[in-house]
Amino acid sequence: MPPTVYDVILIGTGAGGGMAIKTLCDAGLRVCALNSGRHLDPEKDFRNHRATWEMKFRGFGDPATRLKDTPDFLDSEYNPGAWEHDVAFTTAPGTKWMWPRASAVGGKTNFWGRSSARFGDIDFKAATLDGYGIDWPVTYDEIAPYYTRVEKMIGVASTVQNRSSNPDGVYLPPFNFRCIDWILQRGCEHCGVPYLPDRIAQLTIEHAGHPACHYCGDCTFGCEVGAFFSTPWFFLPSSEASGNLDLKTNAIAKNILTDADGRAAGVAYIERASRQEYEVRGRAVVVAASCIESARILLNSKSRHWPDGIANSSGQLGRNLCDHLYATTASGYLPQLLGQPSFPDNVSANAIAWMPRWQNLKNAHDEAFIRGYSVYPDGGCSEFPSYYDRIEGFGSSFKRGIKRRYPTPVSFTVQAPTLPSAKNFVELDANGKDSFGIPLARIHFEWGDNELKMFQHAKQISAEVFRAAGAVLEYSADEPEMPGYSLHETGTCRMGNDPKQFVTNRFGQTHDVDNLYVCDASIFLNCTDKTTTLSILAFALRTSEYLVEQFRCGDH
Amino acid sequence: MAGQSIERREILRMLALAAGAASFPGFCRWSFACGHVGNGIAQIRPAAYHPLFFTAAEYATIERLADIIIPADDTPGATQAGVAEFIDLVVSREGMLQRAFRSGFDWLDARSQKLFGTKFLALTAEQQISLLESLAYQEKHRAGEEHGREFFNLAREYTVMGFYTSEIGLKELDYPGLKFYAKSPACPHKDNREHLHLPAPTS
Numbered sequence: 078m079p080p081t082v083y084d085v086i087l088i089g090t091g092a093g094g095g096m097a098i099k100t101l102c103d104a105g106l107r108v109c110a111l112n113s114g115r116h117l118d119p120e121k122d123f124r125n126h127r128a129t130w131e132m133k134f135r136g137f138g139d140p141a142t143r144l145k146d147t148p149d150f151l152d153s154e155y156n157p158g159a160w161e162h163d164v165a166f167t168t169a170p171g172t173k174w175m176w177p178r179a180s181a182v183g184g185k186t187n188f189w190g191r192s193s194a195r196f197g198d199i200d201f202k203a204a205t206l207d208g209y210g211i212d213w214p215v216t217y218d219e220i221a222p223y224y225t226r227v228e229k230m231i232g233v234a235s236t237v238q239n240r241s242s243n244p245d246g247v248y249l250p251p252f253n254f255r256c257i258d259w260i261l262q263r264g265c266e267h268c269g270v271p272y273l274p275d276r277i278a279q280l281t282i283e284h285a286g287h288p289a290c291h292y293c294g295d296c297t298f299g300c301e302v303g304a305f306f307s308t309p310w311f312f313l314p315s316s317e318a319s320g321n322l323d324l325k326t327n328a329i330a331k332n333i334l335t336d337a338d339g340r341a342a343g344v345a346y347i348e349r350a351s352r353q354e355y356e357v358r359g360r361a362v363v364v365a366a367s368c369i370e371s372a373r374i375l376l377n378s379k380s381r382h383w384p385d386g387i388a389n390s391s392g393q394l395g396r397n398l399c400d401h402l403y404a405t406t407a408s409g410y411l412p413q414l415l416g417q418p419s420f421p422d423n424v425s426a427n428a429i430a431w432m433p434r435w436q437n438l439k440n441a442h443d444e445a446f447i448r449g450y451s452v453y454p455d456g457g458c459s460e461f462p463s464y465y466d467r468i469e470g471f472g473s474s475f476k477r478g479i480k481r482r483y484p485t486p487v488s489f490t491v492q493a494p495t496l497p498s499a500k501n502f503v504e505l506d507a508n509g510k511d512s513f514g515i516p517l518a519r520i521h522f523e524w525g526d527n528e529l530k531m532f533q534h535a536k537q538i539s540a541e542v543f544r545a546a547g548a549v550l551e552y553s554a555d556e557p558e559m560p561g562y563s564l565h566e567t568g569t570c571r572m573g574n575d576p577k578q579f580v581t582n583r584f585g586q587t588h589d590v591d592n593l594y595v596c597d598a599s600i601f602l603n604c605t606d607k608t609t610t611l612s613i614l615a616f617a618l619r620t621s622e623y624l625v626e627q628f629r630c631g632d633h
Numbered sequence: 634m635a636g637q638s639i640e641r642r643e644i645l646r647m648l649a650l651a652a653g654a655a656s657f658p659g660f661c662r663w664s665f666a667c668g669h670v671g672n673g674i675a676q677i678r679p680a681a682y683h684p685l686f687f688t689a690a691e692y693a694t695i696e697r698l699a700d701i702i703i704p705a706d707d708t709p710g711a712t713q714a715g716v717a718e719f720i721d722l723v724v725s726r727e728g729m730l731q732r733a734f735r736s737g738f739d740w741l742d743a744r745s746q747k748l749f750g751t752k753f754l755a756l757t758a759e760q761q762i763s764l765l766e767s768l769a770y771q772e773k774h775r776a777g778e779e780h781g782r783e784f785f786n787l788a789r790e791y792t793v794m795g796f797y798t799s800e801i802g803l804k805e806l807d808y809p810g811l812k813f814y815a816k817s818p819a820c821p822h823k824d825n826r827e828h829l830h831l832p833a834p835t836s
Contacts, residue, residue: 126811128800134723135798141726253819259826281817292817294810413828421809421818458809465793466786470769471702472762476710476805479797483806 083109083323084628086344086359088330088374091184092610093597093617094365095308096227100621102316106628109357111328111346113366114180115158117187119309123299124155129460146175148562151188155298159187163349164329165511166369169521175561176369176520182326183309184367185564186610187299191306192428192453193233193278193611195224197244199438200605203448207441210497213602214574214583217244223615231306231614232284235276242434242449242606243276250281252429255422257456257487260411264546265432268538272454275431278611279305287311292424294460325357330370331515332378333362333593339382341593347513354514361624361633364570365596365617368398372503372569372599373518388570388587394580395504397497397571398520399604401563402528406452407539408488409551410464417484422457430454432489434606436534446530448494451606452539456487467551487548491535492563493528494604500525503569522560532557565609570599585620592633596620682718686725691738693754695720699792701765709801711792719795737784744781 084106087094094110101108129135132154137143144152144160152160161178168174179185199206201213201220225247234249251274254262258272265272279296283289290304303310316322327349334343334356343358364371372395378387386394434449441447464486468478495501506519536553543550573579576588585600587593596617598609627633684692699711699720711717724730741764745753749760756764767773768785796802822828 128811129798129803130800135719135794137723137794137798139726140723140730253817255818256820256822256828259820259822260828263827290817292814293812411828413831416834417831418834419807419809420821421812421814423810424814424818458806460803460808460810462793462797462806465797466790469771471765471789472704473706476703476706476708479793480806 080358081109083107083357083359084633085109085361085363085624086357087111087363087365087596088344088371089184089365089367089597090182090308090313090324091179091365091367091597092186092189092308092613094363095183095186095312096614096617097363097365097596097621097624098308098316098322099312100618101625102319102321104625104628105321106625107321107323108316109323109325109359111330111344111357112180112182112324112326113164113329113349113370114161114182114327116324116326117159117181117183117309119183119187119299119303119307120301122156122159122181123187123301125295125298126293126301127155144177146559147177150297151177151179153298155295156181156188159299163512164515165509166518166520167506167509169519172520172522173559174520174522175559177561177564178367178370182313182324183307186307187309188297189307189564189610190297190428190608191278191425192431192608193228193231193276194431194433194607195244195246195276195615196220196605196607196612197242199242200607203441203603203605207437207447209447210603211573211578214572214579220615220619223618224611227611227614227618230285231278231311232280232287233276233278233611234274234281236274238271238273238433240271240433242438246276248276249284252277252279252281252425255424255429255457256414256417256420256484257411257422257454258430260413261430261454261487261542261546261548264542264544264548267545268541269435270432270452270538270542271435272430272432275428275453276611277425277428279425279428285311290425292421294421294423294425296425328355329513329515330366330374331513332374333364333387334358335378335380335382335387339380339590341387341590347515349513352513361592361594361627363594363596363621363624364599367597368566368569368599369503369518369520371595371597373505373516375570376503376505377516383589388580388589388593390589391577391580393571393578395569396499396502397568397603398501398503398522398566399495399497399568399601400522400560401565401604402491402493402495402524402532402557402560403563404491404532404535404557405552405554406489406491406532406535407543407548407550407553408486409543409549410482410485411456411487411546411548412485413547414485416481419458419483422484423459428453436531444530444534446527446534448496448527449606450491450493450531450535452535453490453492454487455490456485458484459486487543489535489539489542491532491539492565492606492608493531493535494606495528496525497568497571497603498525501568524557524560529557565598565604567598567601567604567609570595571602572600573602584623585616586623592627594620594624684721686731687721687734690754691735692717692721694738694741695734695788697754697761698765698788699795701761702789702792703796708805711796714796714799714801716792716795716799719799720791723791723794733784733787736780737787740780740784744778
């Protein structure tokens with residue numbers, strides 16, 4: 078029997094891969110999707126409804142085995158086996174990088190923060206506005222219909238806000254403001270800072286066959302009822318039911334296979350348990366493994382045609398890795414609420430409100446930095462009183478102090494985009510392979526002046542907002558979180574019209590290889606003040622429909 | 634609305650599935666700390682707990698420290714919540730923690746010996762508290778006790794972790810999560826958005 082040749086081989090099942098799987102399967106194409114980790118059934122595998130005392134290590138995870146350099150809400154006892162432990166990577170001297178990878182089916186969509194603002198022309202045309210870098214090869218008008226369709230698929234709760242930096246979309250009713258929101262909003266008003274309902278992909282009403290949220294909190298551990306978007310809840314079931322999807326789990330993609338002409342012919346992968354290498358063949362290949370991994374796979378696809386990695390004639394593959402600078406800019410408590418009864422504040426775990434970019438809106442050079450950042454507030458009654466270390470002593474007074482403060486904590490986190498830089502990139506480590514025999518990704522990254530200026534600016538204004546809101550400021554970070562912390566990396570396969578400068582064209586199709594596509598945030602020119610998932614979904618929808626069209630025309 | 638109640642039933646079914654999957658081998662070892670659903674908090678301590686890492690003396694010391702840090706008063710404290718068992722379990726899994734706790738116990742006994750002529754556990758409650766106060770309160774800090782202050786902070790951190798993740802601890806805080814809310818909970822102080830001069834809580 079001749080080997081199976083699929084229509085499309087797809088690497089990754091997160092936001093980009095999941096959207097591609099859904100779109101291609103709906104169009105009747107036969108898809109083989111590779112996922113590096115295990116199968117995940119959210120109804121059975123998620124444990125966000127478990128009380129802490131129902132888990133051996135109380136939800137913190139086993140100190141002997143949990144990933145180091147990973148935020149404590151990830152790789153916890155709530156989602157065992159979902160995070161990558163075995164694929165190593167290296168960093169260049171001077172680079173710090175954490176790389177939490179959700180390898181289970183659905184990837185990071187299982188655990189994402191759900192903030193879902195659209196990018197706008199202020200982002201796509203930033204280079205024209207401020208003279209740095211290069212514009213995106215698309216306009217907001219082109220992408221807006223895809224945003225609208227994605228919002229209808231996944232359900233996003235927010236309000237119409239009429240702000241130039243944040244185009245409005247199609248929204249479900251917003252989350253209600255909590256006590257802390259009203260107090261902080263008043264403080265923001267005094268300082269000229271917007272404080273608005275976030276765009277949050279969480280269902281405030283039943284939507285598209287998925288139940289409304291029941292506001293239990295702990296969302297970031299994975300939702301047991303599917304009241305927020307993830308590919309295992311929203312996209313994969315119908316694709317699997319279509320009969321068009323062959324999903325291979327624990328399949329770690331190694332390289333793209335090519336034919337005699339250098340076109341993509343399939344993918345070689347390593348089966349996790351046996352460490353055996355296998356090949357799957359297809360008429361087109363979509364890479365959606367997340368920025369660093371996608372770049373690693375393409376760089377590792379060397380052949381006579383592609384000595385520097387497939388689709389790398391520009392030399393830009395792996396270049397311009399961007400990330401969000403995250404840092405606590407202010408943290409403390411609201412004395413107005415001391416001793417008040419507990420209130421369900423962490424109903425969505427986070428992202429009920431945000432302070433969307435307000436800098437450099439009138440003029441691109443109003444501030445000492447270019448572009449802008451957003452700030453996320455957080456606070457109220459949470460599952461764990463992590464503020465305990467700000468209360469001195471021990472005994473009954475300590476215990477009473479913890480109880481009294483329970484409804485009061487507030488903290489601000491800045492989300493500041495890095496500018497693309499030649500210093501920040503991914504390459505293959507010439508000296509090492511991982512335990513699967515695949516060359517290691519080697520990461521070069523450092524913060525630039527622009528984002529560090531934003532951090533300082535955000536600290537100053539956060540302190541002003543705290544003062545105006547009557548909050549007590551106890552802490553602000555001296556250093557940002559370690560790069561990689563935000564899980565919002567972008568770049569490495571950037572899109573653009575010029576094949577000499579960009580890896581893919583404006584549709585995510587590689588310039589060099591017409592049947593090879595990239596469907597994740599690698600194609601983004603830079604990150605913005607907004608989170609990435611909604612835009613990954615919108616661009617992946619566009620790329621997959623373009624790919625379907627190529628099949629219809631007979632090009633693949 | 635009928636549709637909503639069906640929705641709610643379906644969600645509750647799914648949550649019941651999840652709760653059913655919650656027990657893990659070794660759960661009964663924690664019965665002292667948590668109790669099973671329906672029978673409240675167990676008051677009877679298991680016959681004997683054999684520490685996984687700590688020596689008997691170390692275990693007694695961490696039990697005592699946890700009880701001083703979060704005592705039983707109007708509400709149960711660290712002892713009732715089984716905090717020492719939690720700390721022993723976590724510490725048994727990590728070498729750095731083991732070294733930190735062990736050298737901390739050594740410091741505590743050496744300091745007790747120097748100040749009072751006997752080990753920490755043999756001190757009177759007043760002496761123990763006096764020793765710890767100099768570690769815990771900035772205005773009472775003494776020179777040369779840096780290591781002791783570090784150890785006290787470590788013991789306090791793990792006591793808080795153990796206590797406020799127990800059923801007793803979350804009840805103490807009145808944790809509002811992991812419940813079913815039909816609507817997005819909203820601030821109840823419509824006429825007082827600034828939240829100035831809220832009424833004092835009744836309890």
